Amino acid sequence: MTSVNTGLNPYANYGSAYARAAATAQPSLANALNSNETASASSSDAATNLTLSEAARAKLASSGSDKDIATVVTDLRAKLAAQYVAAKATGPLDKDGKLTIDLSTLDRRSLYAMATNNGGTFTADEQKVAQAELGNRFNAALAPAAGTAKLTGDFSGIYKAALDYLDAAGSEEKASAAWSAQREAVLKGIQATEQTPTKAPSGIANDPVAAYLAQPDTTTPVQDIATVAKSVRAALDAQAKAAKEAGKGELVYDSRRKTGQLADFSAVDNRSLSAISLNQDGLFSKEESFAAKQVLDSRNRTSILEALQASQKSGDPSQFSLGILNTYSAMSDEERTASNWTPSFRDNAVASYKSTNHILSLLKSG
Numbered sequence: 001m002t003s004v005n006t007g008l009n010p011y012a013n014y015g016s017a018y019a020r021a022a023a024t025a026q027p028s029l030a031n032a033l034n035s036n037e038t039a040s041a042s043s044s045d046a047a048t049n050l051t052l053s054e055a056a057r058a059k060l061a062s063s064g065s066d067k068d069i070a071t072v073v074t075d076l077r078a079k080l081a082a083q084y085v086a087a088k089a090t091g092p093l094d095k096d097g098k099l100t101i102d103l104s105t106l107d108r109r110s111l112y113a114m115a116t117n118n119g120g121t122f123t124a125d126e127q128k129v130a131q132a133e134l135g136n137r138f139n140a141a142l143a144p145a146a147g148t149a150k151l152t153g154d155f156s157g158i159y160k161a162a163l164d165y166l167d168a169a170g171s172e173e174k175a176s177a178a179w180s181a182q183r184e185a186v187l188k189g190i191q192a193t194e195q196t197p198t199k200a201p202s203g204i205a206n207d208p209v210a211a212y213l214a215q216p217d218t219t220t221p222v223q224d225i226a227t228v229a230k231s232v233r234a235a236l237d238a239q240a241k242a243a244k245e246a247g248k249g250e251l252v253y254d255s256r257r258k259t260g261q262l263a264d265f266s267a268v269d270n271r272s273l274s275a276i277s278l279n280q281d282g283l284f285s286k287e288e289s290f291a292a293k294q295v296l297d298s299r300n301r302t303s304i305l306e307a308l309q310a311s312q313k314s315g316d317p318s319q320f321s322l323g324i325l326n327t328y329s330a331m332s333d334e335e336r337t338a339s340n341w342t343p344s345f346r347d348n349a350v351a352s353y354k355s356t357n358h359i360l361s362l363l364k365s366g
Helices: 015-022 029-034 054-062 069-087 108-115 124-152 156-167 177-195 208-214 225-245 270-278 286-314 318-330 333-339 343-365
Strands: 002-005 038-041
Touching: 069 108, 108 124, 124 156, 124 208, 124 318, 124 343, 156 177, 156 208, 177 208, 225 270, 270 286, 270 333, 286 318, 286 333, 318 343
Parallel strands: none
Antiparallel strands: 002 038
């Protein structure tokens, strides 16, 4: 099981700042969000629980942005109630402190509403687990850039990733004093790394990146690949059953097939795709493995294209290698194996990044 310590979580620790900003309107909020208790996170026992792909997460993150906050809170309470019923639970934590609900299905705006007790209907435990999940998402947003920094010695990408994360916040979060303080600190960090990219900035007040880097371990434990394979096997079986019950025939994996329901991989994360592609336990057919590999390769090509476009847009050719390294750093070992992204490929990207940066620095000094 995954243990989440909000006391070591840089983004979660700023929850106390959120609380102070809202303390006048909600007197009980400060104590709830200042809590540094440890919450244990548990994956769902349901075999069909499936991690969302990055594209699906992005869509989820933007969902509800056009709703007023009262509607967001009402919808969230209904979602939580349904999850409690399904889990046969009365709250987000069981007696052992493990999660009874799946917070990954909630968009950021809903999580922030829960963490700050917007509407005054959320319990202390609901606020605590939402705050921990926000911290986990901040860590996840910075993790690829942090991995790349270890390879290149350049800390600028971590601050840029933090700025992107902050700027993706909902209107309520952006209105908080905590968000403003963090964004100001991150902008100072960006300025500092532009001057000295090989040194992590220090002494910046309210700097969430510095807090993140100071943690002894920001790596979130992941399920073993065998468990991932079983979960995605069950999910595909559920798709097949639904197709049959809807009268659409068997589930197929080739768009050229004239009959049947085409399998939908859009909500399947890359590690699950790699589990299907590698097929280490023989749970998948050759057709399924081939289709998953095609989707995984397509997503990797998209990430490379995005890195190229970012390089062209910024006028900085080193951003292309940096984008590739960020993608590499975000991959699990299984994803790298399935995609054939070898250490040699990584080292070539690092060398390209460093040589390009060296040439650019010579041109600037000249």
